[in-house]
Amino acid sequence: xEFRTINAAYYCGVDMHAKTSYxxxxxxxxxxxxxxxxxxxxxxxxxxxxxxxxxxxxxxxSTYNYYWLLDGCQRAGITFYLGHALYMKAISGxxxxxxxxxxxxxxxxxxxxxxPEAYPYPKExxxxxxxxxxRHRLVRLRAEAYTHIQLVFHQxxxxxxxSGIVQNKTKRRQLIERFSEDDIRKNIATDLxxxxxxxxxxxxxxxxxxxxxxxxxxxxYSILLTVPxxxxxxxxxxxxEMSCLDRFxxxxxxxxxxxxxxxxxxxxxxxxxxxxxxxxxxxxKWAMTQIIISAQANEHIAKYANRLENKYGRRRARAQIAHKxxxxxxxxxxxxxxxxxxxxxxx
Numbered sequence: 312x313e314f315r316t317i318n319a320a321y322y323c324g325v326d327m328h329a330k331t332s333y334x335x336x337x338x339x340x341x342x343x344x345x346x347x348x349x350x351x352x353x354x355x356x357x358x359x360x361x362x363x364x365x366x367x368x369x370x371x372x373s374t375y376n377y378y379w380l381l382d383g384c385q386r387a388g389i390t391f392y393l394g395h396a397l398y399m400k401a402i403s404g405x406x407x408x409x410x411x412x413x414x415x416x417x418x419x420x421x422x423x424x425x426x427p428e429a430y431p432y433p434k435e436x437x438x439x440x441x442x443x444x445x446r447h448r449l450v451r452l453r454a455e456a457y458t459h460i461q462l463v464f465h466q467x468x469x470x471x472x473x474s475g476i477v478q479n480k481t482k483r484r485q486l487i488e489r490f491s492e493d494d495i496r497k498n499i500a501t502d503l504x505x506x507x508x509x510x511x512x513x514x515x516x517x518x519x520x521x522x523x524x525x526x527x528x529x530x531x532y533s534i535l536l537t538v539p540x541x542x543x544x545x546x547x548x549x550x551x552e553m554s555c556l557d558r559f560x561x562x563x564x565x566x567x568x569x570x571x572x573x574x575x576x577x578x579x580x581x582x583x584x585x586x587x588x589x590x591x592x593x594x595x596k597w598a599m600t601q602i603i604i605s606a607q608a609n610e611h612i613a614k615y616a617n618r619l620e621n622k623y624g625r626r627r628a629r630a631q632i633a634h635k636x637x638x639x640x641x642x643x644x645x646x647x648x649x650x651x652x653x654x655x656x657x658x
Contacts (some may be wrong), residue, residue: 316378316424320366324417327351327374335414336363337422346411353375353383364389370421372396373429391431394420397590398427430558438543439523440551447594448546449483451511460486463499480510495638500590520547527551529649537642538648540606548598549640562641570596571633599633606636615656 321344322525326333334356336345344363349356357459369384371377384391396416420426432440457477464472467583469489476482483503487496524532528550535546559565566572570591577645607613619628639655640647 313428314424315426315428317368317392319368319390319421319422319428322418322421323360323367323369324362324414325369325371325380325423326413327376328410329376330523330580332356332371332380333410333414334359334419335411337418339417339422341422343511346414348410353379353380353538355386357383357387360389366630368392370394370417370426372399372417377431378434378437378598382434385434385501392421392426393429393431394490395427395429424518429647430554432554436551436554438529439520439527440554442516442520442546443544443551444594445501446520446544447597449509449513449516453506453513456505458510460499460502463495464489468493475504480507517544520544523551530642531556534643534647534649535640538602538606538636538643539609539612539652540602540604542605545598545601545605548594552592552594552598553577556641556644559641562638565641566634566637568592568595568635569599569633571599571630571637575653583651599636602636603632604633609652611652611656 319391321336321338323334323336326335329351331348331350333348334345334346338344345359347359349359360369365388368390370491371380372394373396381391381393382388399417399420417426434511442618460477461472464470464486467490472489473482483506488580490499503578524543524547532546532550534542535549536540538546541549553559553565553568556565559568563572568591570593603616607616616628616632619631622628623631635655635658638658639650643650
C-alpha cells in the first residue's frame with residue numbers, strides 16, 4: 312500500500328457513478344467548502360471547480376469509468392489522484408454509506424495524506440490494453456466451449472476421442488456424429504457454433520493488437536519474446552498490464568503485483584502466509600501461469616520443473632517457477648537483456 316503526501320489548498324473527493332458523480336471539497340482545516348451531485352460532463356464540472364483552482368487536489372476511486380475524469384483533469388492542469396478502491400474501503404470502513412459521505416471520506420484521505428494511491432493508466436496505451444482484456448474474455452469463452460464438449464463425452468463414457476480434435480477446424484464437426492440422440496447432438500453443435508463464431512473475432516482482435524506493439528515500447532516487446540513459453544499475446548499481455556516498469560520500485564513489488572508471492576500477515580508474534588492473494592493484477596497472474604505450461608516445451612526447463620515437483624509437489628513447484636519467471640522478466644526489462652536460460656536455472 313502506497314500513501315502520497317498531498318499538499319494543496321483544497322481537496323476534492325469524487326464519488327463516481329455511471330451518469331453523475333458527487334463532489335465534496337474541503338479546505339486544509341477540513342471544513343466543507345463545496346458539495347454537490349453533478350452530471351458527468353467535465354465542462355460543467357470545471358465551472359464549479361474554477362473558484363478553487365489552481366491549488367486543488369482531486370481524487371476518486373479506481374472504478375471502471377474514471378478515464379474521462381482523469382483525461383479532463385490532465386487537459387485542465389488539475390492535479391489528479393487515483394485511489395486503490397479496496398485499500399480505501401479498508402481504511403475508512405464507514406458503517407453508513409451514501410454518496411456525500413463517500414465523497415467526504417475521499418477528500419479527507421487526500422487532506423490527511425492517507426490516500427492509498429493506485430496507478431492511473433496512461434491514455435496512449437489504455438485502449439489497446441482494454442482490447443487485450445476483451446480478447447482475454449473471448450478466449451476464455453471459447454475455452455469453456457472446448458471444455459464443455461469434452462465433458463459431454465465424459466458424461467457418456469466416451470474416452471477415445473482424438474486429442475486436439477476439438478481445436479481442429481476441419482475435423483471437429485465429426486464429433487456430432489458420435490451420438491444418435493438429437494438433443495446431445497444439438498448440445499455439441501451449439502458449442503461448435505460458439506467456437507466457430509469466436510475464432511474470426513479473436514483473430515481480428517489479435518491482428519489489431521499486434522500492430523500496436525511497434526508503437527508502444529517495441530524494444531520491451533522483443534525482449535519478452537525471448538522468454539521460453541512467451542508468444543506474441545502473452546508478451547503483449549505482460550507489456551500492457553504492467554505499462555511502465557518504473558512504477559515498481561523493486562522486483563518484490565512487481566512479483567506481488569503479478570500475484571506470484573504469498574502475503575505474510577503477522578499479529579501478536581504469530582505469522583502466517585496466505586490471504587489477500589487477489590490483490591494484484593489477475594491478467595499478469597494468468598500470463599505467468601501460461602508461461603509455466605508453455606515453457607516446458609524446453610527440455611531443460613521441463614527437467615527443472617520435474618525436479619521441483621518431485622521435491623515440493625506440483626502446486627508449490629509451479630508457484631516457485633512462476634515467481635522465477637516474474638523475477639527474470641523484471642530484470643530483463645530493467646537491464647534491457649534477453650532471456651538467459653543458464654542464469655534462470657541457476658538462480
